[in-house]
Amino acid sequence: MRTGSFEERSLLEQAVQAAVSGASFTPFTEGLAGSVDRRRGAAHSAGAVFRSMLGQDFCLGQPGARQGVGTESSPYGISLGVRYPRSEPGELVGAAVRAMAGWRAAGPRRRAELAVEVLCRLHDRSHEIAHALHHTTGQAYATAHRAGSLHAQDRGLEAVAHALAASTRTPADMYGERLAERGGPRQMDVPLGMDGTCTVVPRGVSLLIGCPDFPTWNGYPGLFASLVTGNPLIVKPHPRAVLPLALTVQVARDVLRKAGHDPNVVTLAAEKPGEQLAPRFATDPEVRVIDFTGSVRFGEWLHRNARQASVYATPIGANTVLMDSTDGYRRMLRELALSLSLCSGQSCTAPQNILVPSGGIRTDEGRKTIGRFSVDLSRAVKRLLAEPRRAAGILGAIGSDRIRTSLAHAAGCGVVVHASSPVAHPDHPAADIRTPLIVRLEAHDEQVYAREWAGPVSFVIATESTSHSLDIFRRTARRHGGQFATVHSTDPLVLGAVEIAALDAGVHLSENLAGSVFMDQSAVYGDFCAAEVSPGAHTALADPSFITGRFRLVQARRPAVRVHDISAAEA
Amino acid sequence: MRTGSFEERSLLEQAVQAAVSGASFTPFTEGLAGSVDRRRGAAHSAGAVFRSMLGQDFCLGQPGARQGVGTESSPYGISLGVRYPRSEPGELVGAAVRAMAGWRAAGPRRRAELAVEVLCRLHDRSHEIAHALHHTTGQAYATAHRAGSLHAQDRGLEAVAHALAASTRTPADMYGERLAERGGPRQMDVPLGMDGTCTVVPRGVSLLIGCPDFPTWNGYPGLFASLVTGNPLIVKPHPRAVLPLALTVQVARDVLRKAGHDPNVVTLAAEKPGEQLAPRFATDPEVRVIDFTGSVRFGEWLHRNARQASVYATPIGANTVLMDSTDGYRRMLRELALSLSLCSGQSCTAPQNILVPSGGIRTDEGRKTIGRFSVDLSRAVKRLLAEPRRAAGILGAIGSDRIRTSLAHAAGCGVVVHASSPVAHPDHPAADIRTPLIVRLEAHDEQVYAREWAGPVSFVIATESTSHSLDIFRRTARRHGGQFATVHSTDPLVLGAVEIAALDAGVHLSENLAGSVFMDQSAVYGDFCAAEVSPGAHTALADPSFITGRFRLVQARRPAVRVHDISAAEA
Known part of the structure; x- marks a missing residue:
């Protein structure tokens, strides 16, 4: 420095x-x-x-x-x-x-x-x-x-x-x-x-x-x-x-x-x-x-x-997490819990749709069914937010009725895996602080999850397989937008397929990383945030035309001085 | 080479x-x-x-x-x-x-x-x-x-x-x-x-x-x-x-x-x-x-x-020529005649609106009134196109009824300075070849000249002064588009004022050059053609977003191999 x-x-x-x-x-x-x-x-x-x-x-x-x-x-x-x-x-x-x-x-x-x-x-x-x-x-x-x-x-x-x-x-x-050579008629003086x-x-x-x-x-x-x-x-x-x-x-x-x-x-x-x-x-x-x-x-x-x-x-679109397999189950749960909680789910990398094959995922702790995964995720959230001062420091306070409505509405859309509950701020008793809501859905509930929900709302969505998850991701991201996707997999073939799907959908991808990299995204280009090729997403910070669409180049030209002198002498 | x-x-x-x-x-x-x-x-x-x-x-x-x-x-x-x-x-x-x-x-x-x-x-x-x-x-x-x-x-x-x-x-x-340092809670392993x-x-x-x-x-x-x-x-x-x-x-x-x-x-x-x-x-x-x-x-x-x-x-907008003064009257007339004639006025640099102060312009051959200028321009066109084979080589043939209609309609809009007449092509008797039409208008005929006319149609427009010409140029180019402007002046103050007006209008400017530089514009950027900031002109070849709007950058990231090894070892 x-x-x-x-x-x-x-x-x-x-x-x-x-x-x-x-x-x-x-x-x-x-x-x-x-x-x-x-x-x-x-x-x-x-x-x-x-x-x-x-x-x-x-x-x-x-x-x-x-x-x-x-x-x-x-x-x-x-x-x-x-x-x-x-x-x-x-x-x-x-x-x-x-x-x-x-x-x-x-x-x-x-x-x-x-x-x-x-x-x-x-x-x-x-x-x-x-x-x-x-x-x-x-x-x-x-x-x-x-x-x-x-x-x-x-x-x-x-x-x-x-x-x-x-x-x-x-x-x-x-x-x-450029004017020295002329393809057309040559009868006149040209600069x-x-x-x-x-x-x-x-x-x-x-x-x-x-x-x-x-x-x-x-x-x-x-x-x-x-x-x-x-x-x-x-x-x-x-x-x-x-x-x-x-x-x-x-x-x-x-x-x-x-x-x-x-x-x-x-x-x-x-x-x-x-x-x-x-x-x-x-x-x-x-x-x-x-x-x-x-x-x-x-x-x-x-x-x-x-x-x-x-x-x-x-x-602001719905971000997707694809769950396939992991060799660090505990750590993955902790990171995911943090992603769901940070800034009450308002950061642009906050995941919303967690796609999990109903047959479960392979982990370093054995196969986890979707039911087991849901319970473990809920526990990870509870553990993260157990202490009120720390919870307030992660969640922040909710200032918008839109988020309150979103939480209330989403809770009625499926089986609640983790209920949103109030947290008392030690210094600000009036502050409205809520833990994340996690709701279990089925793949066919697309009318629920294929749009952005405000605040700390996420869905654990049961799919038939990882390849079914991929289809859902590709379709919803292309149709309804979305900025980031995360995939957890130890299988290089799956990672490769997700990379292609992310390119098709025009969504940035994190592989085996937590979704909550937002806090460290300080740069527009170096750390693309919010780049989009998806429909409805006509621009992007990762889009070079983010700069170039703000100006035009206009040219003025005139005979070079030495030429001008010559023509003046001719006259 | x-x-x-x-x-x-x-x-x-x-x-x-x-x-x-x-x-x-x-x-x-x-x-x-x-x-x-x-x-x-x-x-x-x-x-x-x-x-x-x-x-x-x-x-x-x-x-x-x-x-x-x-x-x-x-x-x-x-x-x-x-x-x-x-x-x-x-x-x-x-x-x-x-x-x-x-x-x-x-x-x-x-x-x-x-x-x-x-x-x-x-x-x-x-x-x-x-x-x-x-x-x-x-x-x-x-x-x-x-x-x-x-x-x-x-x-x-x-x-x-x-x-x-x-x-x-x-x-x-x-x-x-980027993930090494984290502002928020630090309780977890981060790559x-x-x-x-x-x-x-x-x-x-x-x-x-x-x-x-x-x-x-x-x-x-x-x-x-x-x-x-x-x-x-x-x-x-x-x-x-x-x-x-x-x-x-x-x-x-x-x-x-x-x-x-x-x-x-x-x-x-x-x-x-x-x-x-x-x-x-x-x-x-x-x-x-x-x-x-x-x-x-x-x-x-x-x-x-x-x-x-x-x-x-x-x-395709209407291009403007601002006449103020010149130290090369004959040459300027010849170049202008060529610009009006080339490709039957269809090249993107073909001038349409020639703004001339009614008091006339200063030249190396003395002051020329707008009437004198019109006659001289008409003669320059006639001289350029006197020989049929050469005329055909400059004009080309007209293949569109739109141009024929445009010529017929424009001739009724004012005093005809130079009538469009047919030219017989020595080899192709069926070819429809026409000389340019030049019509004299007044400044208040804006509803006529403030749009693009197809084919070899141009207007000599009488203005009160060069500064009045500037106002008209700025207004019509901003409202109705236009790609190029040319100014003829020996006065550095006038040239400076036109440069500013061209930037305001977002139009490329040639100073004391003929408008017919089209033939030598082989490059998009080096020789900007068709750059536009004017309304209706949402793009431009001189616009860097001409390239950048065609793609997006999409990022995928994953733990670096050495980090991944460490986390695998942890598991």
Whole structure:
């Protein structure tokens, strides 16, 4: 790692090198040497800084901001009451359009440098943002700090590096001699040489529609990719999780202002309760890039209705686990129990459908029937979550009625293997914390399991055989989406067949690993998360066009100076 | 250039190097040293080979081909009568889907090597394809050979190189140690290292909707980009210009078959007269990539209805010339006359709207009023096309009633500056050859000039000033598309202002060059053609996502072998 002072340029160079070579580079997670002291101080004061924001107006200095709107409540039961400036959508779009020419003119390298400065400033405020995430998403504090601050910053940095590499891949200055030779009629003077310039032209205004559960982790890649490719950005947070993105916007505006740029390159679009501004912004003709993580349904709505824009909609699908055989039964159960529990099953790698041949699976402890497996999994969950403080640290709190409804509904769909039960948080008695629900289904219950269920809901599904499991996986993933699959098998033939099925379905595959690798996925490309070829999944973070769809290259050319001199002399 | 034998691998390496460095590389236009003798023979025999195909069944060996369909007629009046196999769309899509897994498994490098082999084989048959283009599109033979064979091959090669570079940018094999550190609970064994593979997964079946005027030049970039990124391809030619693409498909299938691949990776979808198969193919759920060059209207239809696919629709828009001042009046007039005439105004750089301040323009021959300029331009056209054989060589023949209608209609829209008149072709008395029509309009006639007119139709439009011209250019290009603009000015301030306006409109700009650079645009990226940020222009050849939208990267990972050994030992 770097030693010495906070050298943002060097950070950018290293990130670009890593992006080009495909190497892993996670400086924020590993800790920036120069900022350790500052951060240590920050960790202590962050709680106080966070509390000082509560019940106050959040200041951004945005155009047309009149009223303050507050829509957040803490799943841990404390009162938040932060009021955000609300501007009319047209005012924010207008301000973004006016900021565009200056931002475009800054060029990719300058924009990337400023983006890295924003990331470093966000890094300094990691603990404040972690508090904001903890009290809006319900994530445990450690999770919020690691995934929502540090990993999100590394993902942002990776997006900056890829955006800079992609937008400087074609040289800005060109010289060509193409006109010298002409196949058609030759009767006229033609220039022998041409100078050309090639400019990265952003698509237009970029809209980030924030999600309620991982607003920074899901949001930063698109946010920084759009900024570096020259698109001014409007951040429309989810009404339940405004503060983490509001702090991000505040830092970005501050960096822009101090660097002499129009701060309206980045604005926040807070909304009144139930106002539903996302569709209004998404269909504005000036909005040309949209990032969204969430329901398949709204993703499809965006594709259908926001036709003027490049839509990067990452749908939340149902992830599959294929059980065939294992040589580490206990460990596999522990890891699976953790995957089902982490962040109340809201992480993007949380498994939902566990396909188990009804004849059972071969393990290092002998053959386990599906009934035995179900009982053992339930016990592993109970063991993991036995101690309330530790359980709260894994599960986090539930802030959404959607999850409560999902739990209640799913329990009626089959035989309950593990019932969801409340956990009392030692410090926050009002927090709603629930253990995972596991329900046993049959293969023919496809109308139940072939869609995403919110929260810690999973199904143990009895299939005829591993090859039947494969058919179900391939079909449901291709039709209904899904981001990750896990297979447990000691048989190379099975692993090979699952690999092919995962390619057919366009789903990332973990073999004999726990599904809960989410916590360590800090990078967009190095550690693809949410890549999709499945239907409904029109975009992906692992998709190179995630960057390239945000800009075009436009060329201007003119006679090279020496040629121009000659023609002037002729005249 | 290369000497020695036909080294396709070396050609591929050089092309990739050029693609990465942004250098110009046009080996087919410059002539492959190893193939000169073969081509010389081919040039002599190509006419006979072409004639031998007339009135015959065109053999492709495609699945489900029952009837022969023929829809072509030569604009030069000779009888063609080639009958192509017609299969049901479902049969072709099914065959493409079945070919997909094998083609995906071949990997990017092998696919690129085969694509280069196809290009070299097409290069050997350049003269045959030129005959086919000449007698279907109506292009003059020299134009057809140079643009439709050689330049198209260079564009195809550039697409191969960019596709290979883009799909191998992320290493196929990865090793990571991300799981070693875990922010959450630490109670369990986690693998220390992981092996990963990253696979280029094609989107699905790719559809090329051929255009009637430049089927190979417009078609090859998408065709080869799709092939190299692993998408099986269905080529649906325009019913008026089937043979050039049928020959291309025949060569590709032959190369695939000989290399042991399923030839149905590339098939031809010929259609009966008036059958309109394009919408049926475009909305097939298996079709995931669509390339189309043509009307703004059908491009928008595709975006609205083929939502399952990456749609690369390059609309034909109205190109603008801004007249301000020049130090080479005569030369400028000659070049402009050529631009208006070439290929009957069907080339993608053909100017349509010539914006001239009504106060006139400053030139090296004194101030020229708009009336004087119009007369001089008309004379330049007459001089260029005075001799019938030369005129026929520049204009080519008109094969479409759409152009005849366009000419008739446009003549009634304003004062005719230069009337379109017939030219008698010395060898082909039946050929319909027409000189360009130039009509004088006022700035307020926007409903006339703000759309694309087919064929050699252009307008001299009187504006209040150069800055008024700029406003009109910016507005019409942003609203109605357009691919190229040209400005003639000796004033650096004007040139600077036009450059900014072109970036705003997302249109490529030529400064003090003739618009007719089409003939020498052999490369997709090096010589961007048809790049667009304008509305209705959702794609572009200059758009990096032209390649990246055709595939996704899908990851599989597993414990690294040494880690797996350890866990096996634990069990």
